[in-house]
Amino acid sequence: MAVDAAAAHRTMAAKLIAAVKDASGAALLALGLAVPILALRTEQNISNELILQPRWGYVAVAVLAAFGGRLLYLLIAALPRRPPAAAQAAAAVGPARRFLGRVVAGGGLLVLLLYPLLTLALVGTSGAIKWIDNFGIQIMIYIMLGWGLNIVVGLAGLLDLGYVAFYAVGAYSTALLAQTFGLGFWICLPLAGILAAFWGILLGFPVLRLRGDYLAIVTLAFGEIIRLVLVNWVPVTGGYAGISGIARPTFFGLPFNASDTGFAAFFGLEFSPLHRTIFLFYVILALALLTNWVTLRLRRLPMGRAWEALREDEIACRSLGINTTNTKLTAFAIGAGFGGFAGSFFAARQGFISPESFTFIESAIVLAIVVLGGMGSQVGVAIAAVVMIGGTEILRELDWLKQLFGPDFEPTHYRMLLFGFAMVLLMIWKPRGLVGYRQPSIFLAERRAVRADMVKEGHG
Amino acid sequence: MSGSPATLLSVEHLTMRFGGLVAIDDLSFTAAQGEITAIIGPNGAGKTTVFNCITGFYKPTCGRLLLSLGGPPAAADVAALTASGLRSRVTPTGSIFLLERMPDHEIVAQARVARTFQNIRLFPGMTVLENLIVAQHNTLMAASGFTVLGLLGARRYREAEAEAVERAKHWLDKVGLIDRADDPAGDLPYGAQRRLEIARAMCTQPQLLCLDEPAAGLNPRESSDLTRFLQSIQREHGTTILLIEHDMSVVMEISHHIVVLEYGQKIADGTPEQVRNDPRVIAAYLGVEDKEVEKVEAEIAP
Secondary structure: HHHHHHHHHHHHHHHHHHHHHHHHHHHHHHHHHHHHHHHHEEEEEEOOOOOEEEOOOHHHHHHHHHHHHHHHHHHHHHOOOHHHHHHHHHHHHHHHHHHEEEEEOOOHHHHHHHHHHHHHHHHHHHHHHHHHHHHHHHHHHHHHHHHHHHHHHHOOOOOOOOOOHHHHHHHHHHHHHHHHHOOOOOOOOOOHHHHHHHHHHHHHHHHHOOEEEEEEHHHHHHHHHHHHHHOOOOOHHHHHHOEEOOOOOEEEEOOOOOOOOOOOOOOOOOOOHHHHHHHHHHHHOOOOHHHHHHHHHHHOOOOHHHHHHHHHHHHHHOOOOOOHHHHHHHHHHHHHHHHHHHHHHHHHHHOEEEEHOOOOOHHHHHHHHHHOOOOOOOHHHHHHHHHHHHHHHHHHOHHHHHHHOOOOOOOOHHHHHHHHHHHHHHHHHHHOOOOOOEEEHHHHHHHOOEOOOOOOOOOO | OOOOEEEEEEEEEEEEOOOEEEEEEEEEEEEOOOEEEEEOOOOOOHHHHHHHHHHOOOOOOOOEEEEEEEEOOHHHHHHHHHHHOOOEEEEEOOEEEEHHHHHHHHHOOOOEEOOOOOOOOOOOOOOOOHHHOOHHHHHHHOOOOOOOOHHOOHHHHHHHHHHHHHHHHHHHHHHHHHOOOOOOOHOOHHHHHHHHHHHHHHOOOOOEEEEEOOOOOOOOOHHHHHHHHHHHHHHHHEEEEEEEEOOOOHHHHHEEEEEEEEOOOOEEEOOHHHHHHOOHHHHHHHOOOOHHHHHHHHHOOO
C-alpha cells in the first residue's frame, strides 16, 4: 500500500511538472504574441509627433493569464475520474436529456409569452421599451432567422453564407410595396415571404450542381450582389439613403398612434409607444413560432426526411428515387421564405431600412447561431440566439465597467473578441453545438436520440 | 420461348466511354423476369459501370437499355418508342422504358429499378426505421399532397405513413433488425448494414433489384444467410435480381444466368454450369495473357 501511494505520489508530481512545463510554453507563446501587439502603443502628441507609450503591464497580464489558464486546464484534466458513475450517467442520458429539452423548450416558451409583462413589472414603463425592443424583439428576429437558416444548413446540409440576401429581399419588398402601392404591413408580409422564396429558388437553380466550399462561395457572392444592387440602384432603392416612412403594423386596422382612431383611443387607454412595442414583440414571437411549428412538422413529412437524407448521403437519395433537385430547391425556397418574413417584419419595425443592415456580418452571425446551437436543433438555435444577440446587447448596459477601466473603456468594442472567445470555448467543449444530438422523426418502440458523431454535416 | 420466362431488362450494344477509355464495349445481355442474373469478372472489368448506366447514374455513350414491365412487348412498340424520343410507352400488357433516356430518380420511381452500392451508402445519422421510410419517399410524398396536406395533418397521410411503417417492419423482420429499428444506421455492424441496405432498396418496391457486391466483407455464415435471403426475395416477391459478386460460392449457388465481363467486353454468357467450364472465363480469372488463351484452352479442353 505504501509503495502504491508513493508511486501515485511520484506520478502526480511528474504530471505537475509536465503541466508547469506545458503552461510555461503557453506563457512563452503569449509573450511572443503580446510583445508586438500589446507592448507599445503609438500616439500623436500635441505637436503631431509620434510617441511610443510602453504598456508592459498589459503584456504581463496576458502572459500570466496564459500561464494560469493553461495550468488550470491541465490540472483539471489530470484529476482522477470515476468511470463507473460516468458510464451510468451515459446510459441514462437519453430520457434525462429529453426531459431537459422539454423543460427548456416549455419554460422558454412560457418566459417568452410573459416577457413583456415581466419587464413591465420589473423595470416599469420607461425601462420596458428598451428591454422589450432591444432585447426581446431583436433576439426574436435572430431566433427566427436562425430557424429559417436551420432548414437550409442544419437539415438539408447546404452551406449558405448569403442568407442575409433573403432577409434584405423581404425587407425591401415590404418597403417598396408599401411605398409604391400604399399596401399595409399585413399584405406586404406574405408577399415579402413569397418573393424571398422566389429568390431562393432563383439562387437555388444555378448552385444546385455545386457542393461544399463552392456552394458557400457562390451563396456568399449572391448575398453581396443583392447588397450592391440595393446600394447602386438608387432610383428604386434610394441607395445608401435607404427607404423611410414604411407603414407600421396595425392592430386589426387600428394604428398605434395618438389619434382618435388609434389603438389607445379605441381601447380607452392613455397613448403610449409601449403599446406598439409590445404588439411588435408578439407579432415576431408568432412569426418565429410559426417557423418553428412548420419546421418541426416538415421534419416528420417526406420532404423534411428527404432533406435530412440529402444531408446524410446525396447519392443514396438518388438511388431511392428522390428528386434531389426539387429537394434542394424546396429547402432553399422555404428557408428563404422565412428569411423574407423576418425581413418584412424588420422593415415594418424600423420604419426605415438601408443596405447597411444587410451586410455579410449578418449572414455570419445567423450562421454562427445555427452552428453554435447545434445543427438541426430548434432549441439549441434559440439558446444560441439569446446568448449571442442578448450578449452583445448586454455589453451596452455594462456602464459600471467604465468605473473599473476608466471613462474611455467601451465594452461594445470587445464584442467581436468575446464572440470569438465564446466560439473557441464552445468548439472545444461542444464541437457539435449546444444541442449535439439529433431526435429521430419517427420511432417504432422508443425514441432514442442519435449521437452527433453519427450525423453528417452535409457536403453542400 | 415457351417455358422460359419473359425478358425484363435487355441491354443492347451498351457502350460507355470516359474520354479515351472504353469502360464498356458493345455489351449485350438480358435479364429474365423473376430470375437472378449475375455479372462477374475481374476487377476493373466494367461491372459497376454497367450498373451505373442501368440506374441512370451515367448516361451511356450509346446503346439501348430496354426495361419492360408486364410481359414481353411487341417489337412494334419498342421500335415506336425508340423512334419517338420519349422515355416510356404504355403497351397493351404493361409499359416499356428506355432507361438510357431517364434521370436516376425516374428510373427508380417509374421503371421500378432499385440498387445498392459496393461501399455501403446508408443514412448513418438516421435511425434504421427512418432509412426505410425515406426509401418510400415518392409514395409518401404523393400521399402528403406534396407536403401541403401533410402539413395540415390530413388523415390520408397518416394512413399512408402507418402503411409505410408496416412495410418497413416487414423488411426489418426479414433481415432480423426489428430490435434495432430505433438505433442509428451507422451504429450497426457491417453485415447488418449490408442487409439493411438491401431492405431499404426493397422498400422502394422494385421490379429489378441491382446488388453491387452484396457479399463483400461478409463472413461465410453471413454470406450463406445472404444467399437464402436473396432467394427468398426472388421467390416470394418475384423480384428480378441483377447481381455483381466476387464470391463465387454465392454466385454459383443462386444465379440462373451469369454474364462474364473482361475489359468491358462480354466473354461468356450462360448458366452457371456453362460459365464454370468456359475456358475463356477460366483464363480471365487465372490471369493468362490474351496470346496464351488458346494454349490454355487447349490444355484445359479434354
